[in-house]
Amino acid sequence: MHKPLTFKELLRQDVKKVFLNPGEFGEEHIVNGKPMLIIIDDNELTEREKRMKSHMDGIYRKQTLIYVSALDYGPLPGAGKAVKIDGTQFIVTDSLNEGGVYSIHLEANKS
Secondary structure, eight states: OOOOOOHHHHHHHHIIIIITOTTTTOEEEEETTEEEEEEEOHHHHHHHHHTOOEEETTEEEEEEEEEEEHHHHOSOOOTTOEEEETTEEEEEEEEEEOSSEEEEEEEEEEO
16 A cells, blocks of 8 residues: 655645646746756746846846746755856846745846
């Protein structure tokens, strides 16, 4: 007889089966040179772009938030760490492990 899965084990299974499922929310992107299913939070991005701060003429900081499986990504990146998504270089401003899913706040200078 099999031991029933714990709630945490069920959540870890749901990361890819539900939350990052390409039929639901997940989209494949190249993250640090590897294909991964991630979610780019468009609602958060829209709100952040409204608050976009101008730093110099024609230069601004693009901010975004992604969600990615901890198992796919590897160690949780700390603030200041570089992350490349689809060829665009970002810097981590904040990151959290939310039950096997990383939420990573990113920032890049744009012109």
